[in-house]
Amino acid sequence: MTATPxxxxxxxxxxxxxxxxxxxxQLNAFLSEKRTLLASISPDTLxxxxxxxxxxxxxxxxxxxxCYWGWRGAGGGADAPEVVMAGAALELFQAAxxxxxxxxxxxxxxxGGPSVHRAFSTLHTDRGWALDDERFGxxxxxxxxxxxxxxxxxxxxxxxxxxxxxxRAVFNLMRTEVMAGQYLDILEEVSGPGKPHNTAxxxxxxxxxxxxxxYSSEHPLVLGGALAGGSDELLDGYxxxxxxxxxxxxxxxxxxxxxxxxxxxxxxxGDDLREGKRTVLVGLxxxxxxxxxxxFVDSHLGRQDLSEEQIARLCAIMVGSKALAGTEAMITELxxxxxxALTELPIATNVSAALAALGQGAVSRTS
Amino acid sequence: MTATPxxxxxxxxxxxxxxxxxxxxQLNAFLSEKRTLLASISPDTLxxxxxxxxxxxxxxxxxxxxCYWGWRGAGGGADAPEVVMAGAALELFQAAxxxxxxxxxxxxxxxGGPSVHRAFSTLHTDRGWALDDERFGxxxxxxxxxxxxxxxxxxxxxxxxxxxxxxRAVFNLMRTEVMAGQYLDILEEVSGPGKPHNTAxxxxxxxxxxxxxxYSSEHPLVLGGALAGGSDELLDGYxxxxxxxxxxxxxxxxxxxxxxxxxxxxxxxGDDLREGKRTVLVGLxxxxxxxxxxxFVDSHLGRQDLSEEQIARLCAIMVGSKALAGTEAMITELxxxxxxALTELPIATNVSAALAALGQGAVSRTS
Numbered sequence: 049m050t051a052t053p054x055x056x057x058x059x060x061x062x063x064x065x066x067x068x069x070x071x072x073x074q075l076n077a078f079l080s081e082k083r084t085l086l087a088s089i090s091p092d093t094l095x096x097x098x099x100x101x102x103x104x105x106x107x108x109x110x111x112x113x114x115c116y117w118g119w120r121g122a123g124g125g126a127d128a129p130e131v132v133m134a135g136a137a138l139e140l141f142q143a144a145x146x147x148x149x150x151x152x153x154x155x156x157x158x159x160g161g162p163s164v165h166r167a168f169s170t171l172h173t174d175r176g177w178a179l180d181d182e183r184f185g186x187x188x189x190x191x192x193x194x195x196x197x198x199x200x201x202x203x204x205x206x207x208x209x210x211x212x213x214x215x216r217a218v219f220n221l222m223r224t225e226v227m228a229g230q231y232l233d234i235l236e237e238v239s240g241p242g243k244p245h246n247t248a249x250x251x252x253x254x255x256x257x258x259x260x261x262x263y264s265s266e267h268p269l270v271l272g273g274a275l276a277g278g279s280d281e282l283l284d285g286y287x288x289x290x291x292x293x294x295x296x297x298x299x300x301x302x303x304x305x306x307x308x309x310x311x312x313x314x315x316x317x318g319d320d321l322r323e324g325k326r327t328v329l330v331g332l333x334x335x336x337x338x339x340x341x342x343x344f345v346d347s348h349l350g351r352q353d354l355s356e357e358q359i360a361r362l363c364a365i366m367v368g369s370k371a372l373a374g375t376e377a378m379i380t381e382l383x384x385x386x387x388x389a390l391t392e393l394p395i396a397t398n399v400s401a402a403l404a405a406l407g408q409g410a411v412s413r414t415s
Numbered sequence: 416m417t418a419t420p421x422x423x424x425x426x427x428x429x430x431x432x433x434x435x436x437x438x439x440x441q442l443n444a445f446l447s448e449k450r451t452l453l454a455s456i457s458p459d460t461l462x463x464x465x466x467x468x469x470x471x472x473x474x475x476x477x478x479x480x481x482c483y484w485g486w487r488g489a490g491g492g493a494d495a496p497e498v499v500m501a502g503a504a505l506e507l508f509q510a511a512x513x514x515x516x517x518x519x520x521x522x523x524x525x526x527g528g529p530s531v532h533r534a535f536s537t538l539h540t541d542r543g544w545a546l547d548d549e550r551f552g553x554x555x556x557x558x559x560x561x562x563x564x565x566x567x568x569x570x571x572x573x574x575x576x577x578x579x580x581x582x583r584a585v586f587n588l589m590r591t592e593v594m595a596g597q598y599l600d601i602l603e604e605v606s607g608p609g610k611p612h613n614t615a616x617x618x619x620x621x622x623x624x625x626x627x628x629x630y631s632s633e634h635p636l637v638l639g640g641a642l643a644g645g646s647d648e649l650l651d652g653y654x655x656x657x658x659x660x661x662x663x664x665x666x667x668x669x670x671x672x673x674x675x676x677x678x679x680x681x682x683x684x685g686d687d688l689r690e691g692k693r694t695v696l697v698g699l700x701x702x703x704x705x706x707x708x709x710x711f712v713d714s715h716l717g718r719q720d721l722s723e724e725q726i727a728r729l730c731a732i733m734v735g736s737k738a739l740a741g742t743e744a745m746i747t748e749l750x751x752x753x754x755x756a757l758t759e760l761p762i763a764t765n766v767s768a769a770l771a772a773l774g775q776g777a778v779s780r781t782s
Contacts (some may be wrong), residue, residue, distance in 0.1 A: 058452070058650070082591065083587075085591060086591070086595055089592065089595045089596070089599075089625055090595070090599055090603055090621065092537060092598075092599060093595040093598055093599060096595065096598055104418070109526060141445045148557050148558075148561060150551075151557060152553075152554040152557060152558075153552075170572050172605060175606065176609070177606050177609070177689065178604075178605050178606070178608045178609070178717070179604065179605050179717050180605075184605050185603065185687075186518075186519075186553075187518075187519040187601045188598060188601060188602075190515050190518060190519060190557060190560075191515075191519075191594050191597050191598050191601070192598075193513075193561070194515060194556075194560070194561075194564060194594050195464050195590075195591065195594040195595075197561060197564055197565070198564070198568070198590040198591065201565070201568045201572075202587045202590075205568075205578060205583060205587075206578050208577065208578040211572060211573050211574070211575040212664060220565070220569045220572075221452075223562075223565040223568075223569075224449065224452060224453070224562065224565065225456065226461070227558050227561050227562040228453055228456045228457070228460040228463065228562075229456070229567065230459055230558050231459075231463055231559075232456075232459060232460060233557060234551065234555060234558070235459055235555075237545075238539060238544035238545050238546050239542065239544050239545070240545075241543070241545045242543075242544070254457060258456055260768075265427055271569035326545065350545070350546050358636065399479065
């Protein structure tokens with residue numbers, strides 16, 4: 049890949065900024081309308097839309113941007129409402145997924161603030177309400193996530209993609225695959241320890257493909273292309289770039305989840321280990337560690353009460369078994385595959401440069 | 416209302432039976448396609464679609480039937496794919512709501528079998544998996560409900576109602592209102608005891624309107640009418656019938672939840688009281704009971720460990736305070752309002768007769 053000229057970089061940045069602002073405006077308009085509706089039902093329900101708003105208006109907008117450049121690469125115009133609505137729908141879907149994920153993972157924090165279920169528990173405690181605060185928090189967050197999921201769909205439907213269109217098919221497939229992938233993830237947490245060591249990496253790879261790579265990278269890019277009427281060849285090319293990129297992205301996420309700086313990631317150190325995520329990093333550890341180390345990993349991963357020493361020992365095993373280095377090597381290989389596929393895409397130079405920059409940011413980030 | 420001739424009754428029954436079979440076929444075809452997709456991801460995920468199938472293919476099909484007669488009353492044909500898909504979408508939505516409701520309400524049973532989260536917990540125990548069985552059950556059921564919610568939407572989108580159509584607006588509104596109503600319901604459980612006694616009934620009435628009456632009765636009927644292109648006047652007339660009918664239906668449900676025969680309702684006696692539902696029945700009790708009785712109700716409702724004696728005392732207070740009789744009187748009044756509105760509807764005699772029969776069944780049922 050040749051270096052991108054500064055002027056191209058600048059025009060890409062301006063275009064992205066305009067799109068991100070348009071998505072934010074769209075989300076604000078959509079959620080304001082919902083706020084009015086909820087206020088008419090009962091002011092007590094406004095907290096639902098306010099929680100959604102604070103989640104949906106944060107974040108890196110990775111998925112929306114991939115969708116945008118997929119749209120642009122397939123010939124879509126720079127200032128089109130369809131792709132803005134698609135971006136907003138993707139962001140709402142992501143917010144819904146985060147709300148329910150945080151319940152499932154028992155994560156009390158999200159982007160440095162309280163997660164939605166935790167915020168509802170705190171509301172319960174602060175008001176001195178009856179019965180159980182944690183149970184109330186979970187219930188309210190389940191409902192908030194459901195509402196957000198419906199909002200996402202409503203926003204997508206507003207685009208008006210026809211029932212049999214490729215864009216609608218991608219949106220449907222994305223949802224089914226990510227939910228199936230999340231189920232495989234929680235299943236692996238509980239059933240992984242009893243399964244063969246030598247398939248731990250392949251099982252973890254299947255999980256990140258569906259739970260993360262297809263959902264966070266491939267489908268958003270392909271969705272944008274499909275909305276603009278891109279050919280099957282182009283959309284297949286998008287997949288060849290975005291699927292390995294998404295896998296590399298998730299491997300980076302897994303590394304950051306264990307070795308990242310909490311001040312930068314916004315997640316407490318050791319959270320992923322306490323949660324018991326059986327990632328590719330863990331799989332490589334299980335495959336390469338000694339018998340004693342493996343037993344330590346299997347018997348400590350997923351324990352809510354992990355001490356600092358136990359977390360440090362788990363990290364040391366991951367480094368010592370060369371699992372960390374192995375994961376970094378996989379990130380490099382997947383990135384190379386992705387960026388090589390990118391050069392093959394029949395898209396305008398600025399689109400290609402924008403995708404390259406997004407991709408680089410995704411795999412080499414620190415937060 | 417005059418009695419429906421036997422021949423009309425018979426033709427209605429045949430038509431309903433044909434529709435219910437068509438919805439079942441549609442659900443089977445839709446879920447078979449999803450089963451194939453999930454099998455391609457991993458056979459381990461098939462349990463998700465199988466749980467959805469067993470829920471979505473049971474039940475009374477109340478909402479689908481209301482949708483059907485709303486469609487027929489607005490001039491829709493007897494053998495049309497749109498209304499069959501709408502019926503399937505409503506049944507999938509209801510299945511999704513039940514899956515998450517059962518987590519929220521901690522209900523271990525549903526229609527005489529285990530609820531979805533309970534079935535997943537049992538799977539965990541039976542397989543001897545690691546970590547916590549209950550936590551796995553909840554997580555898996557959250558994901559299954561999310562998947563089912565997406566399926567519902569996917570099925571609705573397949574109808575091809577345009578983005579700005581009344582039918583799409585009704586479907587969107589239905590989802591937001593029911594989720595807001597469910598939130599008001601759990602909020603009342605925890606904040607109700609601290610609120611004024613004399614507004615307990617009006618608060619409970621608002622909850623059943625959004626959580627139940629609009630969702631289970633008004634919106635399905637109006638949706639059918641909107642899909643067939645019914646006029647605003649007709650759809651308003653549908654609301655005038657179906658909203659009070661839905662309220663009466665829910666009041667009947669609340670009475671059955673406390674005083675129903677567990678063998679017929681499929682729910683253990685006292686479940687609603689242990690859950691702490693603050694229904695209109697409870698509201699009337701709170702308003703009319705003595706100070707000592709009110710304190711007993713407030714301090715016992717929602718306790719998971721209620722004894723048989725405590726349940727019996729709660730029931731006795733509901734009868735003695737005339738709250739049960741008051742609820743029955745409300746059911747009668749709402750039914751009268753509904754059936755009076757029904758006679759005003761400019762619809763064919765057989766449609767009117769079918770709606771009357773559905774309505775009567777809903778308010779006078781025992782299960």
